[in-house]
Amino acid sequence: MRQDAVRGHLDGLLLAVLEPAPLHGYAIIIAVQQRSGGALELRTGTIYPALKRLERLGLLRSSWEGTGQRQRRCYELTDAGQRYLATERTAWQDFTTAIGSVLNPVAPQPHGLAT
Template structure:
């Protein structure tokens, strides 16, 4: 799946990944790939700008650490990020429910006579 297809949803996906705990950038990319059965294999050039955007918005906090002599930036959800994720989930339920009325079942809905 291409990053463009995720337009408007990437931030919510990143917040959802971080909901389970702090992760460094590569682990976030890997979590997206694994949880989507390989459908979300997104490049770092897509993920890192989105993480920085979420950090500027106050939804994510980051810190630097050194692991095996390598510096890593770790990201974690903030209280604001948890609230934003909750709002994103509510919006997604409404959106997917509405779209399902058109694209869900194979049978067209009954038309009033």
């Protein structure tokens, strides 16, 4: 899938994979890839600036967690992030319905015939 297909939907994708539980950056990349059946491959240069921006907006919070001698930053949704994700889901449904109506129109019924 083209990388530009994700543009405009990245925030919703990141928030959605963080909804069940906090994840670190690489785990977020893997979660998006797995959920999309391999169709979406995000780059670290794409997600880390987006994660920082979402944190500045108050939609995410992060903390450092240690695994052995390694420290990695984990991200989780805030209450505001949950609300924003719900809004994104509604907007996505509206968008796909509108585009689907254009790309796959329902054949008009002849007059006098009800469906």
